Amino acid sequence: LPNGVDRALGIDRVKTKEELFECSDTVNLHVPLTRETRGIVGNDLLGRMKKGSILVNTSRGGVVDLDALEDALKLAGAGLDVIPVEPAPRKPDQKEVENVHSLIQAYRRGEEWLKGRLVITPHVAFYSQESWDDIRRLSCETMRDVLLDGLKTSVIRIEDE
Template identity: 50%
Template sequence: MLTVLEPESLYPDTALEQRIMGDGVRILTGSAKKSLMELPDELCAEVEGLMTLRLAVPAEALAKFPKLKVVIRMGVGYDRVDRAECARRGIAVCNVPDYGTQEVADTAIALTVALRRGLVLHHDAQRQDPPAAWGVIQNPIVRRFDVQTFGVLGLGRIGTAAALRAKALGFKVAFYDPALPNGADRAIGVQRLDSLEALMAASDVLSIHCPLTRNTRGLVGAKELALLPKNAVVINTARGPILDVDALEAGLRSGHIAAAGLDVLPVEPPVDPIPNLLRAYRAKEPWLMGRLVIMPHVAFHSPEAWDDIRLKSAETMRDVLVRGLKTNVIPPEGD
């Protein structure tokens, strides 16, 4: 009998997982809150399949699982799994790429609309004491959609969904994704650009949707942000370390960047020393009024998305561990 461990006890029972994986799989749950290292060695010693959502899977944690064959990251990103160590041991690493697509794309667009239509700007102004004058605030944040280009960095499932939503709202849409085969732009009617620099120069709104890998860590820094048109808006619903938040702060302070919406930060949850941008945001410094929205990595969230995570993770574990298929397996060299 195979043994699968869900170390975070995310759901009230394991009935759905048992139905999907079958009687030949024993499903155990744990109570790890912060680290897999909290789990007892005798439990880990039995496990062939590991399913994690928030917990990192570094080499030292992998060493606790001598029989491990499959790690399922219950989400899209897989940067918390030590893929090099998994590859060395022959452990398959999988993600769940087709959940939360609508929610994350909707959030990217919602942040864009809230900033570009002045919702955040006027909301912040009217809750001041005393409130700002009743009426229009002249500010370069506010723009008509159809005079802007919505730039998508990474045209995967979520990037494509965001691009289609932006297009429906009237934006011109362009993207950069060197991993995507030719023809993807024609399939959805958006413009493909052949370099990151070209995307930056074109993007009145930059929306980041690429995975975090060694090649994308720090991909959008001071040099890239400086290429954006003046008064651009930056949206990040992907991974925090892709975007240099210190460079973003400098761009916001200088006025070159009009506003930003961030669902992700380089370190989550933030710990001291927190980024200066987050410190200014929490202090409600006047220069940031109406210009910044920060969310705690919840763009994926909806009851339906949580159901999808559960179902699709169980199906992926069944396919790979029980049936020997390659469903959602991340290639070791795919960085």
């Protein structure tokens, strides 16, 4: 945000992600999955969240450490539009169950402690008119930039692990 806009909107600026997690009622993640962002939301950041706060991940499943999320019982809830291994099998056999995180299994079984606290949607956040409009607009802008200036905008390099 340009300087001053934050004040006009009643938004407090913070300098670090740690400060952001400490003061936010809701944190919504929108980051690519890179070496730097894999597991970035773990015990430290979740432990900084206020009691009753909510975490929403609409970026990539690997950004949130599910073990840490499972342990973060003080959160009022979490919404996951993405999970680390997708697609999660609908009716997993025994071998597949071993590869499905215990939090996802508990959600599938409808365990009482998760009711009203965890929502998992399989990339549903993408299916909106706004998302389609953004894709069309950004695609046109990228094509224009490449054709006119040879620019490679919106390029994210994912390094091998």
